[in-house]
Amino acid sequence: MTTVRVPAGWPATEQQARAVQDELRARVVHDEPGPPPGTGYVTGVDVAYDDERDVVAAAAVVLDAVSLDTVAEATAVGRVSFPYVPGLLAFREVPTVLAALEALPCPPGLVVCDGYGLAHPRRFGLASHLGVLTGLPTIGVAKNPFTFTYDEPAHPRGSSSPLLAGVEEVGRALRTRDGVKPVFVSVGHRVRLDTACAHVLRLTPDYRLPETTRRADALCRGALRETVGA
DNA sequence: GCGACAG
DNA sequence: ATCTTGTCGC
DSSP: OEEEOOOTTOOOSHHHHHHHHHHHGGGOOOSOOOSOTTSSEEEEEEEEEETTTTEEEEEEEEEETTTOOEEEEEEEEEEOOSOOOTTOTHHHHHHHHHHHHHTOSSOOOEEEEESOSSSSTTSOOHHHHHHHHHOOOEEEEESSOTTOBOOOOOSSTTOEEEEEETTEEEEEEEOOSTTSOOEEEEEEESOOHHHHHHHHHHTOSSSSSOHHHHHHHHHHHHHHHHHHOO
């Protein structure tokens, strides 16, 4: 497991962080379809915190897109690099997540993030940020609608409705289990929304949340415990 | 002006 | 995110 320090020049204030988002946003690519669902690799990333000790642990888990078998995994630990501020989540997670991705023995393919991409106050959420910094195709899958609105999708798995910022569709509320609260999908970098939703459905044969995030979540929690103790 | 607000 | 027992159900 690799260890990371807060990068030199990392934003120290909310104002600086917002300025970084406004600058990097111009580099997001939205006109590529993205990797075809059911091919290659799909990688989940997630982080766990110990705010008390100022520690963050990140995990990256690579799945075979067809079998959903885990083919590789990596972890990294670091210092918390930013406080939690809605809209600035990426500044808390990105350095350690990057380290975990770089520690993988193979290319990650599509990266599935825990949170949002385009669905963000300045249209540059965690998935967008990670995509621009790595050049990889990324999507965001969140458990909550954040500040956005949506109509309840129809009952069956696979149903969806637009996730709205006013009249703008910034993502999709996608039902991954019959009658269960939907997940909230938005594009990050180099993927279209339809492709993103198709990936999420393939990644949810058994549970509401994608296998990618479930496995990354379990792995980073374990890494945090090994670092910090019981 | 006062909350609400991904993780 | 995290704090947290038991419990209902497949």
